[in-house]
Amino acid sequence: MIKFSELGLSPKVLKAVEAAGYDTPTPIQAGAIPPALDGRDVLGIAQTGTGKTASFTLPMITKLARGRARARMPRSLVLAPTRELAAQVAENFDTYAEGSKLTKALLIGGVSFKEQEQLIDRGVDVLIATPGRLLDHFERGKLLLTGVQIMVVDEADRMLDMGFIPDIERIFELTPFTRQTLFFSATMAPEIERITNKFLSNPEKIEVERQNSTSDTITQVLVKHTPKRRDMSAKDKRAILRAIIERDGDECRNGIIFCNRKVEVDIVAKSMKKHGLDAAPIHGDLDQSQRMRTLDGFRDGTLRFLVASDVAARGLDIPNVSHVFNFDVPSHSEDYVHRIGRTGRAGKTGIAYTIAVPSDEKYLDGIERLIGKPIPEGENPWTPPGRKSDTPAAEEEERVPRKSRSRSRSRKASEETSEAAPAEAEAPREEARRDESRRDEPRRERGGRGRGRGLDRGPKVVGLGDHVPGFIEMSFEERREAERA
DNA sequence: AAAAAAC
Numbered sequence: 001m002i003k004f005s006e007l008g009l010s011p012k013v014l015k016a017v018e019a020a021g022y023d024t025p026t027p028i029q030a031g032a033i034p035p036a037l038d039g040r041d042v043l044g045i046a047q048t049g050t051g052k053t054a055s056f057t058l059p060m061i062t063k064l065a066r067g068r069a070r071a072r073m074p075r076s077l078v079l080a081p082t083r084e085l086a087a088q089v090a091e092n093f094d095t096y097a098e099g100s101k102l103t104k105a106l107l108i109g110g111v112s113f114k115e116q117e118q119l120i121d122r123g124v125d126v127l128i129a130t131p132g133r134l135l136d137h138f139e140r141g142k143l144l145l146t147g148v149q150i151m152v153v154d155e156a157d158r159m160l161d162m163g164f165i166p167d168i169e170r171i172f173e174l175t176p177f178t179r180q181t182l183f184f185s186a187t188m189a190p191e192i193e194r195i196t197n198k199f200l201s202n203p204e205k206i207e208v209e210r211q212n213s214t215s216d217t218i219t220q221v222l223v224k225h226t227p228k229r230r231d232m233s234a235k236d237k238r239a240i241l242r243a244i245i246e247r248d249g250d251e252c253r254n255g256i257i258f259c260n261r262k263v264e265v266d267i268v269a270k271s272m273k274k275h276g277l278d279a280a281p282i283h284g285d286l287d288q289s290q291r292m293r294t295l296d297g298f299r300d301g302t303l304r305f306l307v308a309s310d311v312a313a314r315g316l317d318i319p320n321v322s323h324v325f326n327f328d329v330p331s332h333s334e335d336y337v338h339r340i341g342r343t344g345r346a347g348k349t350g351i352a353y354t355i356a357v358p359s360d361e362k363y364l365d366g367i368e369r370l371i372g373k374p375i376p377e378g379e380n381p382w383t384p385p386g387r388k389s390d391t392p393a394a395e396e397e398e399r400v401p402r403k404s405r406s407r408s409r410s411r412k413a414s415e416e417t418s419e420a421a422p423a424e425a426e427a428p429r430e431e432a433r434r435d436e437s438r439r440d441e442p443r444r445e446r447g448g449r450g451r452g453r454g455l456d457r458g459p460k461v462v463g464l465g466d467h468v469p470g471f472i473e474m475s476f477e478e479r480r481e482a483e484r485a
Numbered sequence: 486a487a488a489a490a491a492c
C-alpha cells in the first residue's frame with residue numbers, strides 16, 4: 001500500500017501529516033497529490049469525507065513553500081460554497097502548514113472586512129474564500145487575482161446548486177490562464193462538465209467510488225409515524241425525537257438533528273431546550289459568530305445537540321457524532337446521504353434515525369432508490385399520551401387526549417367529529433406561531449400564550465376544525481396506493 | 486419547497 005512518504009510531499013509537510021497521525025493516503029489523496037505536485041490540473045470526482053481537503057492542501061503547502069507573497073496579490077486561492085467549509089479548509093492549512101511560514105486569509109461573509117483587508121494588504125500565500133465575499137473585496141479594489149498560481153474549486157456541484165457558477169466563472173477569468181487548477185465535484189452535471197472543459201487544461205481525472213451508497217458503519221433506522229392530524233406532525237415528531245434520545249440514553253452521546261427549514265430548526269432547538277436537552281440551532285440566518293461558536297461547542301463536546309439546516313449537511317468534519325436525526329425527510333435524496341454521513345466517520349459507528357410521516361413517502365422512495373436498499377424500519381418509541389401529562393406547563397398541547405393510532409381505514413369523517421376534539425382541544429400550529437410571533441416581542445411567555453389562546457382557540461376550532469379529511473388519515477400504504485392511482 | 490451566499 002502506498003504511503004504518504006512516497007507521494008513527493010516536502011519533508012515538512014510529511015512531518016505535519018505524521019504528527020496528525022496519518023501514514024496511508026486515501027484514494028483521492030493518492031490519486032491527486034502526485035499530479036498536483038507536478039503542476040498538472042486535477043479534476044477530482046469525490047464526495048466529502050474521502051479526504052478531499054488534504055488532497056489539495058498538502059500539495060499546495062509543498063508547492064508554495066518557495067516564493068513569497070506580494071501585497072494584495074495572493075499566490076493561491078481556494079473557493080468553497082459555505083462559510084463553514086471555507087473555515088474548515090483554513091483550519092486544514094493551519095494543521096499541515098505548521099512550521100511552513102505560510103500566510104493565509106479567510107474571506108467569508110458575515111464578519112468584518114477590516115481584518116480581512118489588512119491580511120490581504122500584507123500579502124498572503126493562500127486565500128480561502130466564499131465567492132460572494134471574494135468578489136466583494138475585488139470590487140472594492142482591494143484585491144488582485146493576477147498573481148494566483150494555484151486555484152482550487154471545492155464542492156463545485158454544490159456551488160452549482162447554490163447558483164455560484166457565474167461567480168466562479170468570473171473568478172476564473174480574473175486569474176491568469178497559466179494558473180494550475182484543482183477542481184473537485186461530487187458529480188459531473190452537464191454544467192460542471194462545461195466549466196471543467198472551459199477552465200481546466202488536460203486535467204488528471206481522479207474518480208473515487210461514488211458514495212451514493214452509505215457507509216456500513218452507519219445503522220439506519222426509519223421511524224414512521226402517522227399523526228392524528230397532519231398539522232400535528234411537527235409536534236409529534238418533536239416528541240418522537242425526545243423519546244428516541246431518552247431511549248438510547250448514554251449511547252446517544254451527541255447528535256445532529258436536521259430539519260428542512262430554518263424556522264423548523266429554531267423551533268426544534270427551542271423545544272429541546274425547553275425539555276432540558278442541551279441543544280443549539282445552526283442555519284444561515286444566524287450571525288456568523290454564533291454559527292462558529294455553536295459549531296465549535298459541538299465539536300469540543302460542550303454542546304450535545306446541534307439542530308441544523310442543510311448548511312451543516314455536507315462536508316463538515318465533526319468526528320465522533322453518535323447520532324444523526326432526520327427530523328424532516330430531505331426532499332433531495334442526495335442530502336440524505338450527506339446528512340447521515342455526519343456520523344459513522346473515521347471507522348466509528350453511528351446511528352441515523354429518519355422520522356417520517358405519510359406525506360414523506362415519495363421522498364423516501366427516492367432515497368431508497370438512491371441508496372439501493374430500503375431503510376430498515378424501527379420501532380417508534382413514542383406513544384401519544386392518552387391522559388393528562390404530569391409535566392406542568394411544559395408542552396401543554398400534548399396533554400390533549402388522543403385516540404389510538406390504529407384505526408379502521410373506512411372510518412368516516414363524521415365519526416371523527418365526535419371523538420377528535422374535546423373542549424380543551426388542540427390549537428393547531430400553535431407552537432410554531434407562538435415562536436414566530438414572539439421573536440421580536442419582549443412579551444412574557446404567559447401573556448403571549450394567553451393571548452394566542454384567546455384568539456385562536458375556543459370551544460369551536462377555526463379552519464379545518466373537527467373535520468379531518470380522509471386523506472390525512474390514510475396510512476403509509478394507503479397513501480402510497482392513492483398516489484399511484 | 487428550501488437552503489446557501491454580499492452589503
